[in-house]
Amino acid sequence: MDYTFFQEYWWFLVSLLGALFVFLMFVQGGQTLVGTLGRTEQQRRMLLLATGRKWEITFTTLVTFGGAFFASFPLFYSTSFGGAYWVWMLILLCFVIQAVSYEFQLKRANLLGVGCYRTFLFLNGLLGPLLVGTAVGTLFFGAEFIVDKQAIALPGEPPVISRWATPWHGLEAVLDIRNVLLGLAVLMLARCLAHLYFLNRIEDDEVRARSLRLLPWEIALFLIFFLSFLGAWCTADGFVVGQGGAVEIKSMRHLHDLLSMPLAMGLLVVGVLLVLIGLLTPLVKRDNRNGIWTAGIGSVLAVWALLLTAGWNGGIYYPSLADPDSSLTLANSCSSMYTLKVMSCVSLLIPFVLAYIVWAWHALERTPIQPSEAEDSH
Amino acid sequence: MEPIDISLIDWSRAQFALTAMYHWLFVPLTLGLGLIMCIMESIYVRTGKELWKSTTRFWMKLFGVNFAMGVATGIILEFEFGTNWSNYSWFVGDIFGAPLAVEGIVAFFLEATFIALMFFGWEKLGKGTHLLSTWMTVLGATFSAWWILVANSWMQYPVGMDFNPETARCEMTSFAAVALSPVAVTKFLHTVTSSWVLGAVFVVGVSAWYLLRGRHMEFAHRSIRVAAFFGLAAALLTAATGHQSGVDIARHQPMKLAAAEGLYEGGQGVGLIGLGFLKPGINWANPEQDPFLWKLEIPCGLSILATNTMEGFVPGIKNILEGGYVGEDGLPELSIEKKMEMGGRAIEALAAAQGGKDASAAHALRENFTYFGYGYLKEPSDLIPPVATTFYSFRVMVILGGYFIALFAGLLLVGRRLDRWKPVLLAVLLSIPLAYIASEAGWLVAEVGRQPWAIQNLLPNCAAVSKLPVGSVQTTFWIFAVLFTTLLVAELCIMTRAIADGPEKECA
Incomplete structure (x- = not known):
């Protein structure tokens, strides 16, 4: 097992964490649906109870994703977080206001009132997936940064290894419609998955009926945004490292990468099919509650495949539009061989972590949420 | 290349200090109150007495409110290493990132998974499984403290690494040296035991308020008994580990000691x-x-x-x-x-x-x-940290530490006669803010005292900071200041109302 193996292994893990996070953002999608699906206070409480039991897992996956990225590819952490400052700060603020809202909303004397905390949850649900999707879009379509590791040894002045080339510090990502399309696709996927989750968890005929009525429109919007993104992604020119080590432009880079990686191709095809099957299941069999599992697994596989193609195949996973030679590859941005090896040993714990998460989920969710539980919710 | 603006360094430091100090208002109570909750629930499972269940549930309710704030303020800190200290992130990311990743994999998931079972599982799980969930939640929080303190200790005493000129960064050569550095071990023990003290002071303080008001007397005496034993042991351990911490500082950071x-x-x-x-x-x-x-x-x-x-x-x-x-x-x-x-x-x-x-x-x-x-x-002179802040913070921490030993010992000696002495009860109640002051003062000594270093002797703050417009950092500083202050006030209102409602509501 050489250095390249460990770099690719860690990209495999970071991509998996990213894919799991996208799936778990059904919590955020659910938060945007509370007012639409819940007409009575009891119904709203049931919906919030359902997502409230899961928000910490989503949150923790985001934090672990950040930690794992820092440990394995510190130059990305340093360049993107330090440069696209405003995008990441806005994402973090979205998650800060979520973290208190579930606990505080129904507490007496909560200062801001239940409406304010639910608005926080709505904002987190809307902006979280949208901003995360837009930020991830820059992994495929590029960002405005310059990296100079030599700068640490410039005489006389404090060093600046990574710099952002625009004064907008990440906000300029919204000017590329392809990034926004991915953001919208992630948002609509989160809402679609939330419908499936509520259909699985909520024992209330009115909520179920409303969800089933709304779902086809949500699916249609998701497909419009996702297929537009996929089309743009397949046809976009991309940066690759050429024969002499210089960065070159390659036409339809991502499509070529996908076709040259049967594993990623297979994951993407299977993933998209599972998402479609999962989304359509409750529309065909209205009593079927298992769409969340099929679509959930599908969304993990599809997102995983997209992220894998960015980093594997010797490709550039974070292209620099300001200075192509500053673009980040697995090789030039990763941790040392020793650190990756040590971290790989720690990663052997992941199956145990997944096992107790599954056990805990099962222990808490044996039966759907009843209206009576909403009355008791704290 | 444009030079780094000095005010950028100051604002970046101010933002990190602000978010870290807010975060540290909530973490020690999570660690301390969490363990007291575990002890109380263990007594409930062992004795089967419902009053211990209601006692545990009351403290758990306060724990939940506090925990949410800890989570909200904590996420910013992890990402700030990248957003505001990007040179630092590359220069030592090979070493510093690893404890953060291990923290996520080993500790955060444990906490996040079992806390849902702890709060929502009273009616769904057996007694033993619920108790396990409570212990796992607190264990997760303590593991989390371990790894973040390993990371912090490494900044104060960088070991287990070598510098690679090719990559222009420090690279890890021994994970064991980083994870088990003597400075990290001492810092963990001192920080966690001092958090237990804060949790115990919180419990005896709230209980003293009930005794002052003549309400929930049995509940209050029961809680004081557990918390005073626990607090005294924790305060003595804090003193012992504090001494060792002083020895470490004398060896590795003489300027901080001076x-x-x-x-x-x-x-x-x-x-x-x-x-x-x-x-x-x-x-x-x-x-x-x-x-x-x-x-x-x-x-x-x-x-x-x-x-x-x-x-x-x-x-x-x-x-x-x-x-x-x-x-x-x-x-x-x-x-x-x-x-x-x-x-x-x-x-x-x-x-x-x-x-x-x-x-x-x-x-x-x-x-x-x-x-x-x-x-x-x-x-x-760049090497001299702010002397007055370090000096007075150190005194505040040590003197209050001594006071807490006396407080817990006194409470154990007085026992049930405590409710006769109103001024003493008031003093116990007023000890709650003192515990927070002592805890924050400890971090002031540790962090202000090591200025100007981000990494001791290897990287000063001026070389660690991200190149950002000062206005951007000022804006986010004020956003966090207003948001966290508002949420802190909300938390205090919720806590005070829950305490005023008392434990009976939890029995229902």
Whole structure:
């Protein structure tokens, strides 16, 4: 097992964490649906109870994703977080206001009132997936940064290894419609998955009926945004490292990468099919509650495949539009061989972590949420 | 290239300090109250008495409110290493990132998974499984503290690494040396046991309020009994680990110790300042005058603390800057000017050594690397941390630590007679903010005292910061200041109302 193996292994893990996070953002999608699906206070409480039991897992996956990225590819952490400052700060603020809202909303004397905390949850649900999707879009379509590791040894002045080339510090990502399309696709996927989750968890005929009525429109919007993104992604020119080590432009880079990686191709095809099957299941069999599992697994596989193609195949996973030679590859941005090896040993714990998460989920969710539980919710 | 604006460094530091101090308002209560909750639920499972269940549920309700704030304020800290300290993230990310990733995998998921079972599982799980969930939640929080304190300790005492000129960064050579560094072990024990003290003070303080009001007397006595035993043990452990922490600082961060003692001119048989008031505007280069307006000194105390001998030499700020005394390794310490010169040489050698073409440069880099960070400093005085803040914070922490030992011992001695003494009950109640002040003061000593270093001797803050517009950092600073303050007020309102409602509501 050489250095390249460990770099690719860690990209495999970071991509998996990213894919799991996208799936778990059904919590955020659910938060945007509370007012639409819940007409009575009891119904709203049931919906919030359902997502409230899961928000910490989503949150923790985001934090672990950040930690794992820092440990394995510190130059990305340093360049993107330090440069696209405003995008990441806005994402973090979205998650800060979520973290208190579930606990505080129904507490007496909560200062801001239940409406304010639910608005926080709505904002987190809307902006979280949208901003995360837009930020991830820059992994495929590029960002405005310059990296100079030599700068640490410039005489006389404090060093600046990574710099952002625009004064907008990440906000300029919204000017590329392809990034926004991915953001919208992630948002609509989160809402679609939330419908499936509520259909699985909520024992209330009115909520179920409303969800089933709304779902086809949500699916249609998701497909419009996702297929537009996929089309743009397949046809976009991309940066690759050429024969002499210089960065070159390659036409339809991502499509070529996908076709040259049967594993990623297979994951993407299977993933998209599972998402479609999962989304359509409750529309065909209205009593079927298992769409969340099929679509959930599908969304993990599809997102995983997209992220894998960015980093594997010797490709550039974070292209620099300001200075192509500053673009980040697995090789030039990763941790040392020793650190990756040590971290790989720690990663052997992941199956145990997944096992107790599954056990805990099962222990808490044996039966759907009843209206009576909403009355008791704290 | 444009130089880094000094105010950018100050605002970036201010933002990190703000978010860290807010975060630390909630973490110690999570650790301390969490363990007390575990003990109470264990008693419930063992005895089967419902009153212990209601007691546990009451404290768990307060734990939940506090925990949410800890989570909200914590996420910012992890990402701030990237957003505001991007040079730092690359320079030491190979080492520093690993504990954060392990924290996520090992600790956060444990916490996040079992906390849902703990809160929502009372009616869904068996007694034993629920108790396991409570313990796992608190264990997860404690593991989390371990890994973040490993990361923090490494910044204060960088070990288990080597510098790679090719990648222009420090790289890990021994995970065991990083994860089990003696400084990390001491810091973990001191921080966690002091958090237990804060949790115990919180429980006895709230319980004292019930006794003052003549409400929930049985509940209050029961809670005080558990928390006072637990608190006394924790406070004694905090004192012991605090002493070891002082020894570590004397060995590895002598400037921090000198600042914490207001010691400008060192010497042999140096006394430990118990209490004192510093004269303002002391000039380090001319400290002949006594830097204190008034002081109460324990003779030879500092020498004993630092060297385990009554006559041991302890360097002051002037000695450290001028060098010439015999250091920890038995060799004469270099002056700061000399270290800055060697640091400058190391930086120049790095520029020449990159690409591996200049073997002599690589040699020069190795020779001078110990003082690499000094090469970024402009003046010797840059090395002096804010003395007054460090000095007074240290006194506040130690004096309050002593007070808590007396408080818990007193509560155990008095027992059920406590409800007769209203002034004492009031004092116990007012001890709650003191516990928070002591806890924050401890971090002030640790972090202000190590300025100007992001990584001790290797990377000063001015070389660690992200190149951002000052206005952006100022804006996010005020956003966090307003948001966290608002949420803190909300948390306090919720907590006070829940306490006013009392434990009976939890029995329903």
